[in-house]
Amino acid sequence: QVQLAESGGGSVPAGGSARLSCVASGPTFMKYFMGWFRQTPGNGREFVASISWGGTTAYSESMKGRFTVTRDNAKKTVYLQMDNLKPEDTAIYYCAVDRLPWDTTANGISEHGYWGQGTQVTVSA
Numbered sequence: 001q002v003q004l005a006e007s008g009g010g011s012v013p014a015g016g017s018a019r020l021s022c023v024a025s026g027p028t029f030m031k032y033f034m035g036w037f038r039q040t041p042g043n044g045r046e047f048v049a050s051i052s053w054g055g056t057t058a059y060s061e062s063m064k065g066r067f068t069v070t071r072d073n074a075k076k077t078v079y080l081q082m083d084n085l086k087p088e089d090t091a092i093y094y095c096a097v098d099r100l101p102w103d104t105t106a107n108g109i110s111e112h113g114y115w116g117q118g119t120q121v122t123v124s125a
Contacts, residue, residue: 002026009119022095
């Protein structure tokens, strides 16, 4: 069983930056893909970024160049650095881990995956 704990959400002005963290617990952490999805009211979850245990990254096209995903396997932590934030980036951001990779257009995780509880990021104009 993998458990995820996110932190780092909050309110940010447009053009600003924020950094989300997600700490995982579980014996097989290093072999998991890790990453982030986000969800706005009335919409499903949207893929943001992912990183393999070896460091290979993938991003949603709309966030490529502004968001950076990294991980520290020793700390069992994945990070999402978000720069040049826009009001449309306002959402609940969910950390996720999975044994299988996600497509960059994914809106969910596999049956082998786990979700964090989510953290709110609000970008004001």
